[in-house]
Amino acid sequence: MARAIMLQGTSSHVGKSILTTALCRIFKQDGQRVTPFKAQNMALNSYVTKTGGEMGRAQVAQAEAAGLDPAVEMNPVLLKPTGNACSQVIVMGKSVGNMSAKEYHSGYSLTALGVVTECIEKLHNDFDVIVIEGAGSPAEVNLKANDIVNMRVAKLAAAPVLLIADIDRGGALASVVGTLELLEPDERDLVKGIIINKFRGDINLLKPALDFLETKTGKPVVGVIPHLDRLGIDDEDSVSLEDKGQPAKNGDLDIAVLRLPKISNFTDFDAIAGETDVRLRYVRQGEAIGKPDLIILPGSKNTTEDLLYLRNNGYEQELIKLVKSGTPVVGICGGYQMLGREVQDPDHTESDLDKVMGLGLIDSITVFVADKVTHQVTAAADNHKFLGINFSGGNLTGYEIHMGRTQFLSPVDHAFSITTRSGEQVNMPDGAVSADGLVMGTYMHGIFDNDAYRRAVLDALRVRKGLAPLGVVKDTQALKNAAYDRLAKVVRQNMNMDLVYRILNEATGS
Incomplete structure (x- = not known):
């Protein structure tokens, strides 16, 4: 005992x-x-276990x-806020639906006891x-x-x-x-x-x-x-993100993460921020994106509402203008969905909106369904074309948490090939890279925790800027x-x- x-x-x-x-x-x-x-935890910064459970x-x-x-x-009940005093309720790693704060606290919580x-x-x-x-x-x-x-x-x-x-x-x-x-x-x-x-x-x-x-x-x-x-050490949620503030260090590379109102899994970028040659900053409402070396669209618990946030606050126009002038963009999960032409939510799984126009940087649409995909994955890259790095390698690790299914309207170069999902052998394409190599989307959270891949991307950004590649691969797990x-x-x-x-x-x- x-x-x-x-x-x-x-x-x-x-x-x-x-x-x-x-x-x-x-x-x-x-x-x-x-x-x-x-x-019981309330957080948007979640993770998927080896058995496919979310915590x-x-x-x-x-x-x-x-x-x-x-x-x-270790965390049998997880509440993921979706907005308007409502949360998605995860019990033993699986979603049981969205509930209002009143529904959960006055009725459901004791049933989870x-x-x-x-x-x-x-x-x-x-x-x-x-x-x-x-x-x-x-x-x-x-x-x-x-x-x-x-x-x-x-x-x-x-x-x-x-x-x-x-x-x-x-x-x-x-x-x-x-x-x-x-x-x-x-x-x-x-x-x-x-x-x-x-x-x-x-x-x-x-x-x-x-x-x-x-x-x-x-x-x-x-x-x-x-x-x-x-x-x-990984932070729990966006309340911790507020404490990060602007970076204290300078760096050869300026990387901007758009701080979406419903940002999720912001720990996707902690390994990047830990690199000595990177200045990673979160662009908050009212702040300009500036002229970074890379823009990142992070995951989101409410893709449609965060898309409207980008549109209504002028970030969509600013971002598209920067991409046209040669600034690369990465979208992860919800950010990847935003890069497409349209996000559809016919069953209102995330919001009351049937559909929202996307950024149009990838020729795709995403349709939300009630069944959530949660898997730990391994993946390979074969002549990965983002930034022209031609990165090839297997045993990349990450995890998927998404309710959207992305469909392509024309042939694309995929970012990665998933080789296992929750331990099962598969052969599935993941994500997309634009023809000019400037835009990449992926469903893989944690992709930048892969040390060799992260350094390949950063060194490609250095070369674009006229700097010599560092070639120094950090051991993230040893540092942790x-x-x-x-x-x-x-x-x-x-x-x-x-x-x-x-x-x-x-x-x-x-």
Whole structure:
């Protein structure tokens, strides 16, 4: 029977995900069979497991830190906002349809509790330690009756709770005291410690506040974690994207990602941003695209509405003008669909619109259907013509998450050939490259995580700019593993792990 510990927050975005990742790595380093768990996640940044199930990206990073393949049991319920207080509901990796916030919270959420309970029981049997992440705050009194992610889960898993506050945003002491005050007495008893996160400055100046907090609440401060920048670990959602701001570095290559309102899977570009010769920036509403070396149209949870955003804000005209003058464009998933002549949604799977005219940069149309495609894939490129790089290679990896089916109105050069889908051998074309080699679309999320391919594209951009190719291929996975170790080291140095183990053991009487 596993021991469990839960991280809850005084609000959203206080650092629950990253500290869960840190504890997963620490317990793994200490020889424990550890797994992450989050009963319900709300995120557009999702991932597809080996079995074709969809789950939140934060639990993927936590699984990696724990040395595990991601599995939907780690995140049985995923909500993907589609707009207008509505979300697509994913249960055990598969969509069960779109629901309004009212429909979900007042009716459906508790029906998913049985699935959550089954997952907790399975993880209890398969692991030594479960590190559980909460969502938002446990003191959201308007949501507590139907909550399946905070205190109800702590009770189901017999998990003591560590309460996290973000001191960087101010009001950390008040948020801790206020949260505890709003909890029921039995819930307050489950809170066994407090973590102050994102601290900047001299810890000695903070000590009087920590002493006050312990006296006022009767709860020990388990750790004060410093503010950590540029961890190199996948972020959970677009709320994290806001923190990225404009890039701090200069680079030989200027790459612009259009920041769509319903952007999804923005971690597709983290490996590019990590290259030393790249300045990757997100173009927000009202900002000009400028004259970048490459434009990227990212994935979208609502392709039709994001197409209208481009049109209504002048980006469509600006983008087409740049392509005509020689600027290359890549579209991934929803961005790929936008590159075609038309996007059709006859069954209104994404929006109330029957169809929307596309950008017309690829001779295709996309039709949305109710059945979602979710697969991990491997692919090959044979004389890949984007930017004229003639890249050839197999064993490219990525994943598909899309409800649209793209049809071509004339013959095209495909970007890739998919060789496996969810482990099954296939031979399927993917994406398209325009005749001039300037426009590429693909359904493969994660294509730029392939180190050799990413460098081939970047070096082609360098040559176009009159720069020498670097030819240096980074090992993204090794860098990610080093980032998990670096995170674990910092958290271990600033958290009382002896106390954490004592809290963990006391909960099970061991």
